[in-house]
Amino acid sequence: MSNLSNVCLSIRSSNNKTSTAKGYASNGKALVSFTNKGGVNTLKAYPKADKVPSYLLMDEKEYTAYGNAIKYVYNSACHVNASTTNKEDESIIKVYTTDFHSCLSDLAIIVFGDTFSMQEYPSFGTEVLAMAKTYLTTTMDGDVSPANLPINRFVKALEPMLLSVAAHSVFLKDYERDYNLACKRCNSRINKATAQLDKAQAEYDKALSELDKAKEQIVKDKSDSTIKASTKKTHENNLDKAQKEFDAKKSVLDTVKNTIDTWKIKLADAEKTYKAAKAADSENS
Incomplete structure (x- = not known):
């Protein structure tokens, strides 16, 4: 105490x-x-x-x-x-x-x-x-x-x-205070990251769709000899942009998911520590 x-x-x-x-x-x-x-x-x-x-x-x-x-x-x-x-x-x-x-x-x-x-x-x-x-x-x-x-x-x-x-x-007791504080901190971080998850997922899905379209266009360009070289170059640039956008959105989504997983692990560890301390306290009382 x-x-x-x-x-x-x-x-x-x-x-x-x-x-x-x-x-x-x-x-x-x-x-x-x-x-x-x-x-x-x-x-x-x-x-x-x-x-x-x-x-x-x-x-x-x-x-x-x-x-x-x-x-x-x-x-x-x-x-x-x-x-x-x-x-x-x-x-x-x-x-x-x-x-x-x-x-x-x-x-x-x-x-x-x-x-x-x-x-x-x-x-x-x-x-x-x-x-x-x-x-x-x-x-x-x-x-x-x-x-x-x-x-x-x-x-x-x-x-x-x-x-x-x-x-x-x-x-x-101190171990109870530590656990309560850990719960508040971990749940706060989990809730904050979870609130960002839907947006990050939607932006990732959109970027993936645009990347797939750009890749499909490149495949078409290779099989269509009537498409001008300048147009093909534009399509290649579009693919580069789509790839960079996808990579950025994937990084954001991965970060959000990793944040949620990390704080869930910390919360689980805090619970294990609390239960161990409580058991030891009961044995000594």
């Missing part, structure tokens, strides 16, 4: 404590919350020593880093939400979106540790933005906060999502 951060462990601990108290699966209490000071979202201070809840496993430095990272994600989500809804220029939306994913990646490292890769849960950013649309109005720019503090509702919704990501990544 990965070297989990105290932030991630705190989210799980809070969730477990709340679920145990209620007797059913329930989201835990939010680890951080904000107040409104002069219309600006301000992170609440770390609890005093005798007031730190049992589930809060972070120290003040970790708490502050996590809270600020949450705020940056919130602010950038506000910008994406507002610019998208208000149909601003695509270049502006792209800048805001890039900033959002950068902030989310920074948060992920704080929560899940530096062994975590966003590739382990590639849809996370899209899911957070979809959630944000529920909580954020299109007039908010993030830094200026309405009095009803939607950032706290955002945090309350985000932390269970972080826990869900952890359940599919950092809470797993």
Whole structure:
């Protein structure tokens, strides 16, 4: 299992404590919350020593880093939400979106540790933005906060999502994470190449047909003395062009097929490695 951060462990601990108290699966209490000071979202201070809840496993430095990272994600989500809804220029939306994913990646490292890769849960950013649309109005720019503090509702919704990501990544053993990541990577490459296969096959078939026609014409030229030498030369040039086109299309098709086969082999190897590691783990447990 990965070297989990105290932030991630705190989210799980809070969730477990709340679920145990209620007797059913329930989201835990939010680890951080904000107040409104002069219309600006301000992170609440770390609890005093005798007031730190049992589930809060972070120290003040970790708490502050996590809270600020949450705020940056919130602010950038506000910008994406507002610019998208208000149909601003695509270049502006792209800048805001890039900033959002950068902030989310920074948060992920704080929560899940530096062994975590966003590739382990590639849809996370899209899911957070979809959630944000529920909580954020299109007039908010993030830094200026309405009095009803939607950032706290955002945090309350985000932390269970972080826990869900952890359940599919950092809470797993390393060989499970490696296999999941390999599946995502291999299937992505296989699907991408497969999407190109029909076009590559069609272009290959067309080039082969043109090459066959050119070859047939050369055969006719040899048996027909009435065809001019200049015309025969043209037909020979056409054959050369058809051959080059065929070779190029065949190369593309072969590359696509080889890509699919290669990644299927890698996927099969990953599955073998996973099964072997799982069997060894079972024997040692």
